[in-house]
Amino acid sequence: xxxxxxxxxxPVHLRVADLSKLVTYYTTLGLHxxxxxxxxxxxxxxxxxxxxxNERPDxxxxxxxxxxxxxxxxxxxxxxxxxxxxxxxxxxxPVGGASxxxxxxxxxxxxxxxxxxxxxxxxPRDEWRYPNGQLVINTTPFDVAGVLAAGDAxxxxxxxxxxxxxxxxxxxxxxxxxxxxxxxxxxxxxxxxSRYGPSATFLSAGGYHxxxxxxxxxxxxxxxxxxNSWGLPHFTIELPGTQALSAVRAQLERAGVxxxxxxxxxxxxxxVRDPSGNGVLLRSIS
Numbered sequence: 001x002x003x004x005x006x007x008x009x010x011p012v013h014l015r016v017a018d019l020s021k022l023v024t025y026y027t028t029l030g031l032h033x034x035x036x037x038x039x040x041x042x043x044x045x046x047x048x049x050x051x052x053x054n055e056r057p058d059x060x061x062x063x064x065x066x067x068x069x070x071x072x073x074x075x076x077x078x079x080x081x082x083x084x085x086x087x088x089x090x091x092x093x094p095v096g097g098a099s100x101x102x103x104x105x106x107x108x109x110x111x112x113x114x115x116x117x118x119x120x121x122x123x124p125r126d127e128w129r130y131p132n133g134q135l136v137i138n139t140t141p142f143d144v145a146g147v148l149a150a151g152d153a154x155x156x157x158x159x160x161x162x163x164x165x166x167x168x169x170x171x172x173x174x175x176x177x178x179x180x181x182x183x184x185x186x187x188x189x190x191x192x193x194s195r196y197g198p199s200a201t202f203l204s205a206g207g208y209h210x211x212x213x214x215x216x217x218x219x220x221x222x223x224x225x226x227x228n229s230w231g232l233p234h235f236t237i238e239l240p241g242t243q244a245l246s247a248v249r250a251q252l253e254r255a256g257v258x259x260x261x262x263x264x265x266x267x268x269x270x271x272v273r274d275p276s277g278n279g280v281l282l283r284s285i286s
Contacts, residue, residue, distance in 0.1 A: 001251050003189035004244040005206030009167040010236030010283065011042075011049045012071045016113055017230055019055035025111050026051060028091055029119075030084060030160040031073075045165040056228065061114065064218055065225040066173045066276035068232035070108070070116030074168030075161065081105060081121040082151020085144070087158035098142035103128050103135070103209040105147060113230055120168065128209070137194055137202070137209055170235050171213035172278050175222045177201050179275035180214040187255035188237075188248065224277025234271070234279030245270070245284040 016022045023041050027033055031043040031051060039055035050073065075081050085107060088095050097108040106120035129136040174180040181201055184190045190203035193210055199217060202210035216222065225231060239245045249270050252259050262271040262281060269283030 001189050001247065002191065003205050003248060004239055006240040007205040007211070007244070008238050009170060009211060010238040010281075010285075011044075011052050012167055012170070012235050013052045013054065013233050013281075014068075014115060015056050015059060015230050015233050016053050017055070017057060017059060017061075018113070019053055021112055022053050026053075027160075029093060029109070029117075030087065030158065032160050045161050045163050047163055048166070050165065050167055054233075056230065059228045059230045060226065061231070062225050062229050064222055065229070066175055066218065066222050066278055067225050067229075068115055069171040069173050069213070069215060069217070070118050071170055071232075071235070072106075072118035072120060072168045073161065074166050075119065075121050076164045078105065078121050078147060078150040079153065080151070080162055080165075081107070081119070082147045082149065083158045084119055084151075084161075085147055086151055098144070100140045100142050101209075102138050102140070105142060107142075115231065116171075118168075118171075122168070122209075125207075135193060135209060167235075169211050169213060171215070172232075172274075172276070173218040173222060174214045174216060174274065174276040174278070175220065176275065177214065177216060183257070183274045184212055184214070187252050187257055189251060222276070232278065234281050236269075236281045236283060238283055238285045240285060242284045245282060248282060 019039060019041055026043050032046040034042045034044050034049060041053045042049050044050040095107050095109055099106050104120045104122050106118050109117045184203050185192050190205055190212060193202045193204050195201050200215040202213050204211045249259055252272060257272055260271050262269060269281045272280050
């Protein structure tokens with residue numbers, strides 16, 4: 001069974017060492033602080049929650065494990081990306097890289113605790129190319145001047161990420177590409193879009209270029225991070241309605257995946273782990 005084509009991604013949850021430092025970073029980046037209490041802060045586009053930060057000062061940072069490679073913030077337009085890029089320069093937000101991927105234009109950053117971030121915009125789908133039926137996704141130089149000009153043409157003022165900003169995709173470190181594909185494609189129902197050699201795979205719902213990426217760049221057989229590690233405890237997949245959610249749960253259980261109901265104080269749903277230990281919260285949206 002293929003997952004519902006209107007499936008999308010919801011909030012990313014990060015376990016962090018210093019909540020105040022991370023709130024300052026992400027609000028400078030452009031996310032809006034929706035609410036903060038005790039050791040949790042929730043940020044988003046001013047309306048929709050995109051990022052949940054949970055502080056654990058006694059945690060640890062462990063390298064060479066499965067977990068987050070980057071999470072990707074999708075802006076609505078190229079003009080928004082241009083305004084963001086100019087703002088990053090003016091606010092001394094370090095940008096570690098930038099690429100044109102044919103289907104998108106992307107900036108790459110790292111937060112103060114080492115969590116990878118992509119900020120990008122999609123090209124319209126009618127500009128995506130499919131020679132021989134295969135979607136072209138590549139890496140070419142980023143058009144800095146063109147992106148900045150697009151932002152300047154729309155007054156250039158940056159008021160943070162605009163309404164309509166979403167989590168566009170997740171890119172994960174895993175221990176095995178084959179096991180990741182077995183879980184995300186065969187058990188969850190995402191479509192395999194492309195492979196990057198033997199070390200990375202990209203999957204999506206509804207013909208998108210990718211909602212999920214997985215790579216073995218932290219090492220083939222990389223183990224799960226310890227429970228108290230800083231980083232990604234889980235991310236969210238949102239399905240359009242309870243019927244679609246129930247269908248996915250049934251499919252997971254047929255595949256022998258352990259599914260538990262979860263109410264984490266922020267959002268409830270069904271919780272699963274991929275074969276590399278990455279947590280996934282499945283929930284329905286109306």
